[in-house]
Amino acid sequence: MHPARQDHPARLGLAARLRAAGSVFAEDEADLLLDAGDGDAVRLRSLVQRRLGGEPLEYVLGWAAFDGHRIRVTPGVFVPRARTGVVVAQAAALLHRYDRVVDLCCGAGAIAVALLERVGALDLVASDVDPDAVDVAAENIGDRGIVVAGDLFAALPARFRGTVDVIAVNAPYVPTDAVATMPTEARDHEHRVALDGGPDGLDLHRRIAAGAGEWLRPGGSLVIEVSELQADASAAAFAAHDFATRIERDDAVDGTCVVASLPA
Ligand SMILES: C[S@@+](CC[C@H](N)C(=O)[O-])C[C@H]1O[C@@H](n2cnc3c(N)ncnc32)[C@H](O)[C@@H]1O
Structure with a gap:
């Protein structure tokens, strides 16, 4: 931050309004909004109104910080x-350039x-069923991979069948009844x-466990995020399809994943 901004009345006033609206990191948010406003008072007012109206900060800014990078959202x-x-750390540890x-x-x-940034060039396909996600993923990935739309594996190019080194996944895993209790x-x-991951949150995990073997190469691995509570059940779903599984936990990011590998 520019030193002159620290105690600037505009920053302090904006932080106070954000705090009153429930923001925990009001000064940080004020700085990010002022940066995004870029000196344009009309633009800043519109951004602040959206944020005070309850829109997630990342949508208002147009980006989210992830693994040290700005991801457009x-x-x-x-x-x-x-x-x-x-998921990124476990997948990156299994990958080599051009995999x-x-x-x-x-x-x-x-x-x-994050994998492209950590590992370098990859033969990468990203896919999602939501057209809005596909559009923004294509922007974020650019010419470093291809982005396709469709339901799970149905979207993948045929040339990937039986040849994929690593499938990295964060599929929905919130149980249907728990969606209503999530932060607004x-x-x-x-x-x-x-x-929404279905009644126990693991509908997608079971479908992915059933389908992944057809797309991975022998010895290939799938890394999938899960909650700590669901990790054993998710691992069991993969074990039922002949994967060797382990559960990995990273307290630093409060994240858990299952790593499921095919026999070589
Ligand atoms: C929890 S979000 C994770 C997004 C991203 N992987 C991340 O970590 O930021 C789950 C994503 O799965 C997508 N999705 C849900 N059902 C799907 C399906 N049947 N096939 C493909 N994508 C699906 C959603 O559209 C959503 O973008």
């Missing part, structure tokens, strides 16, 4: 969460971007298809 598309860093990778249920493509910023602003 648009209203309705799932906002990448820090905890998904556990074949799928970011399944890619949302804005945050996992794909998620429940009221993110598309339901990004959240």
Whole structure:
């Protein structure tokens, strides 16, 4: 931040309004909104009104921070969460440059971007069923991969069948009844298809466990985010399809994932 801005009345006033509206990190939000306003008072007023109206900060700014990068997000598309860093770290540890990778249920493509940044060039496909997610993922990934629309594996190019080194996934895993208890910023602003994982939250995990073997190469792995409570059940779904499984936890990002590998 510019030193002159620290105690600037506009910043302090904006932070006070944001705090009164419930913002926990009001000064940080004020700085981000002032930056986004870029000296244009009309633009700043519109951004502040949206934020005070309860819209998630990331939609107002147009980006979310993830794994050290700015990921463009648009209203309705799932906002990448820090905890998904556990998927990135586990997938990156299994990858080499030019490997074949799928970011399944890619949302804005945050996992794909983070893997490209960590590993380097990859033969990458990202896919999602939500056209809004596909549009913004295509922007984020650019010419570093291809982005396709469709239901799980049905969207993947045939040339990927049986050849994928790693499938990285953050699919919806919130049990249907629990969606109503999520924070309003998620429940009221993110598309339901990004959240609802069915009665026990693991409908998508079971479908992915049933379908992944056809797309991975022998010895290939799938890394999938899950909650700590659901991790054993998710791992069991993969074990039922002949995957060797382990559960990985990263307390630093408060994230959990299952790593499921095919025999070589
Ligand atoms: C929890 S969000 C995660 C998005 C992204 N992977 C991330 O971590 O930021 C789940 C995503 O799965 C997508 N999705 C839900 N059902 C799907 C399906 N049957 N096939 C493909 N994508 C699906 C949603 O549209 C949403 O973008």
